[in-house]
Amino acid sequence: MKGFGVHAMMWSLKWDHENARRSIAAAADYGQDFIEIPLIDIPSVDAKHTRTLLEKYGLRAVCSLVLPEPAWASVHPDAAIDHLNAALDKAAEMGAEALTGVTYGGTNERTGFPPTQGEYDNLTRALSRAAGHAKHTACNSASRPSTVTRTICSIPPNRRWRWWSASAPTTSSSISIPST
Secondary structure, X not given: OOOOEEEHHHOOXXXXXXXXXXXXXXXXXXOOOEXXXXXXXXXXXXXXXXXXXXXXXXXXXXXXXXXXXXXXXXXXXXXXXXXXXXXXXXXXXXXXXXXXXXXXXXXXXXXXXXXXXXXXXXXXXXXXXXXXXXXXXXXXXXXOHHHHHHHHOOOOHHHOEEEOOOOXXXXXXXXXXXXX
16 A cells, blocks of 8 residues: 555544544545545444545555454464454445455463464464455455564464465465564
């Protein structure tokens, strides 16, 4: 995504009708190319209303999230898949170009020990399934690689993620997370 954008949390922590209008209008007034919309409470986001505002103000959007603890991919991969798929659907419905953020876990997900092979397997499964779902939406899916690397160390070569995007060809491509 090209251009400069701003996170909606500059204006509000809640994405309801009034705060969506205020945030999108302000981002447009500041000459931003896009706004990053947090999907903290996915069911409460009115995608149609948001899409209408984005079109009215000529602003592009991306959505972001942090997985809630009950949906941490390393521990609860099925819940993570459900949460990520719901977020991708909501982002696509509002016309967002991408879903990004801490799509692989929580900001406080720390055990004090290196990840286990089972955690790597859960993480790989959850992100692969969500990425496969993204392939069928109009929304790209991405993780923040530097954050992923710092948080989970490195993915063993035999467990590289298979990653797809809506703009990619129908074949998958592999993302390698650099070793640290």
